[in-house]
Amino acid sequence: MKKTTAFLIAFLVVSSSVIYAAEIKVAAVEFNPTPKDVDGNVQKIVKAVTDASVNGAKLMVLPEFSVTGFGFSPTNPNDLDTIPGRATAALERVTRKYNNYVVVGMYERDTITGVIHNSAALVGPKGLVGKYRKNQLPEGDYDTAAPGNLGFPVFNTDIGKIAILICFDDSRLQSLLIPSLRGADILAMPIGSDMMPKFEKMSNGNHSTISNIAVLAGWTGMNVVASNQTGLISFPAMGLVDQFTGGSTIWDNNGKQLSQSKVSTWTKPLPPETIYATIDADKKSEQKAFWLKHRRPELYQVYNLYKAPVDPAANNTQNQISALLVQYDPSNGNVEANAKKVDSLIEKNQNVFNLAVLPFNSFLGNVKLNKTNIQQYAEPLNGKSYALASDMAKKYKTYLLFSMPEVSDGKYYETAILFDFNGKQAGVYRKTHLNDAEQSWATAGNNLPVFATNELGRVAVVLDDEVRIPELTEVYALNRADLILVPTAYDGKQYGSPVNIPKGLVPDASNRGMNIWFDMAKYSQAYTLVANYRQDSDKEFVRSAVYSLVPEEGYYPPNIAPNKETAHQVMFTTHANNTFWINQQSLVVGRRYDLATPLTLDMQGDCFKEWQANSARVGLCKGN
Template sequence: MKKIAALLLTFLVLSPATIQAAEIKVAAVEFNPVEQNVQANIDGIVTKVTTASQNGAKLIVLPEVAVTGWIIASKKDSDTIPGKATAAMEKITKKYNNYVVIGLYENDPVTGLTHNAAALIGPQGYIGKYRKNQLPPGDFETATPGNLGFPVFDTEIGRIGMLICFDDSRLQSLLLPSLRGMDILAMPIGSDAMPKFEKASIGNHSTIGNIATLSPWIGVNTIAANQAGLVRIPQIQFVDQFVGGSSIMGSSGKQLASSKASTWTKPRDPQIIYATIDTAKKSDQKEFWLKHRRPELYGIYNLYKAPDDPATNNSQNQIAALLVQYDPVNGDVNANAKKVDGLIKANPNGFNLVVLPFNSFVGKVVLNKENIAQYAESLDGKSVSLAADIAKKYKTYLLFSMPELKDGKYYETAILLDFNGKQVGVYRKSHLNADEQKWATAGNDLPVFSTNDLGRVAIMLNDEVRIPELTEVYALNRANLILIPAMYDGKAYGGEVNIPKGLVPAASNRGMYMWFDIAKYSQAYTLVANYLPKESGEFAASALYSLVPEEGFYPPNIAPNKEMAHQVLFETNLKNNLWINQQKLVVARRWDQATPLTLDPQGACFKEWQKDSTNPEMCPKAAGKR
């Protein structure tokens, strides 16, 4: 854990499983280790795991480094895997026919290296381990980054994957085990919060807050266990405050159980929480993602983009954007363009960007093979002319979208215009849903458009937000803004942000979780323009989503539920000293492990990697190595 490691320096120099899963009771066990006393920690863990086992838990997850604590002054302060801790757990798992995941600093006796690791133990004994891949800066002084990839283990209760705390900072950490068919994510966490007067408070982030919104986007059952309360570390004369909030979430994102948050003023003791998950229940979102993802477009994942990237735009651009939210006259291009103009005109303030909803002047017409010829236009047609007139009239950049006819083919297309009404860029929707595939042609490019006034601009069209790889691709292409013309009813997919209370400011615990995640995991301001949400509630409204909402500086700015041009104000590249920014995201990403995200899912290499789900080596059989 990065803050304690930093203080130490100061003070101490898809292949589906054949197993038929069922509903299972699981437990997240909060536990605060004693520093430099491995045996005392094992004894305490045995007591808690026995309690959870007696209460019927079939999978029990403990926090990060629960066995060892954070201070590793010598090898005796760590453990091996298998080792003393796994042996102690085996006695319990064999007796109660269950599974346990424990976190510890692992001493590798072969290499002599130390890894921040998690071990999985089951009814037959030790099963396997995971080594933390994404280390925060302070951890570099203690541990070596993981070298086992992202293994997924077949068990009688489902396919179990493991991540550890700061692994949450990179989206690919969740995508890779999910592509291997992970049913359950076991996540040991050591998430603390420094008081704001401490310099290290810029490193505060909420792993459990992140996982609460990521779980439904990836579509995975999650058990996340954290430390809780005030933890005294006499070796460095320090008291740390762990935030608790341990959570169990279903694959739909429903919060099944959560412990209360612990704070400096209201610290609380560690707890054990229980819930029942159903690994046989399919996630509609995960099925959509796996069906519609296009790995042939994600090649940038495999490129080393750090430390110097010529595409980076670090200019601080002041953005005054209008998100136009209205109730359209379906199918009436002229009426809708007139309404958009009127809503923009009613805004009394200056602005330099306007974003319109999906199929901006067509409205909520359901397009199909029978009617597409009626609504599709060329890029020199009426709709583009109307949009260009608005951009010129108000001297603003403007993004709108429409069904396009080009060379006898139909597309869903977005056009970015500058303040002279000239086309800055055209994006044709690359990830078509099942209905669109019946009449539309997919675009084959993921462009990011460079502008002098806005920075670098990327576009997602409507339900493309369901494809998480797009977010990281745009980050790697150094987008400063992601603009999303939407036609979102709040029912077809997605849902409200639902982070356990007290882990992030209440003002930041709002909005639609996919849009919320896109901003955080691209580190690009995300602007959504949606039609007027009449029934679904606040989370479906047009909004600005910012980069690090848990810090409280920039919570989502959500439009009221009425027709309007909702104004949002911000400056790009303004707050780059917090725990994450786009540069940090790109520099520390494990690009060397991303290859499976870009493989053909029908190809021999991908299928071998997916089936051989604990092997970090890529496709030795396909490469003729076996």
């Protein structure tokens, strides 16, 4: 009896009143459906799921539209399925037998309204657990499916809390943040990522969800099981053959890639395969813990605003940007010496530039500030460091972003100042999201400004580890920033990791840099410029860099500084090309603002707690 008890304690973990298996085997099951052949597809799906069940999988995820196929406009109800329906009934027989779970995608016809949705069902040991309807639809889906109307449910199961997103849902960061905020341990992602040749008109719509999610799991703090179609697939109704990339992948909640299928190409199309990995749904995500502890929903109210079709804050002016990202070895605490070194690095540049971005606490270096030494290092605005930075901007006739610990009226702040080319103050930002050490001595700012300039466009600032708060990225997108400037002192240890997209999904030149900075540019659709101190590491993800808007297309990959002291020059034009699959206008206009409210609720309030506790319910709370 004692041995049995000890085994059960070792195997089971109690979390949030639900008993979870400590570790579970999961599978991404690639599958290529035949359009409009529901019965034939279901038969093949049951075979694939049974095989994975025999291999011990407790959660299996199949691709988008596995049951019905897609690329057609349904005219016959039998070409679609319902939830519950033919597929869920067949899968239920498997999940009851093997005591496991399946997520499968389909065109779903609502049995009451007849409305069609791009949906996914979760089937478990006791039958149908629930369903999700895709919220963020790409242009092609609007020909057939209506946007989802079930919100972002999270389903409580005995293997963890499971959320579902479908393919293009990942195009808006809020789609991932809401399930994670609601407590999701595992994100199941049925995907249909393709890649059209560049000479095809439809190539502008290429969006590789399977590569995109590769850099998101660690930021959002969820285990992710993503399954894609693979190989060459014919769509007679559309008059084309499309190439699906495969590359199905499983990640843990710290962003570690656990398993990946082979990547399919035009010249080497590959058959579907099933991949496996073991995840621990109870394992802590340090990034998620930091995010939940330090987020400030009262600053994110712009999420609730309808910003389409005309947004007066939008800026479409093309600005030529030539920026210097100053990367140097500081003499810690020596303001004069550091300012002199920064000046010498800028002076060496003989090319035209109109912006210089300096690291975090720009002339102070890597001094660990605390309540004992802050009086020694903090300065008022218009103090010595401020004057040195102002003079530098005026000397080089450039905009310059500088940061420092500030003292004002007896309070201390971490503050960034943007100077214009005359050395005049063009904007001030006080760090709004303080880490634990900073909270012991600093006061948080309460504004997220975007500074309007004629020469650079609209400029926002994120200070150092504030990049760990993903809402800032979307808030600045919604407030139409063209540039996000990130002064940092990043050593690569506390957070973040290298971009690690399964090889072959994107050009190698784009598979570089630090995952959070990479994501910030994509999800804000604002060029993200990072200035860091030189680190004692040859790993390039810790270096100063500029990240572009659509790096997966390969036209503007991350531009990363060499591992040396330098004023690294980067050049680009804002609003130069709006023909890619996404741009800031599309991102803002197509966003489901009506579903974003949970991100703005007080986490200690009754409404938030009720929404989180009733995690599969559509509405927020009583009276809503």
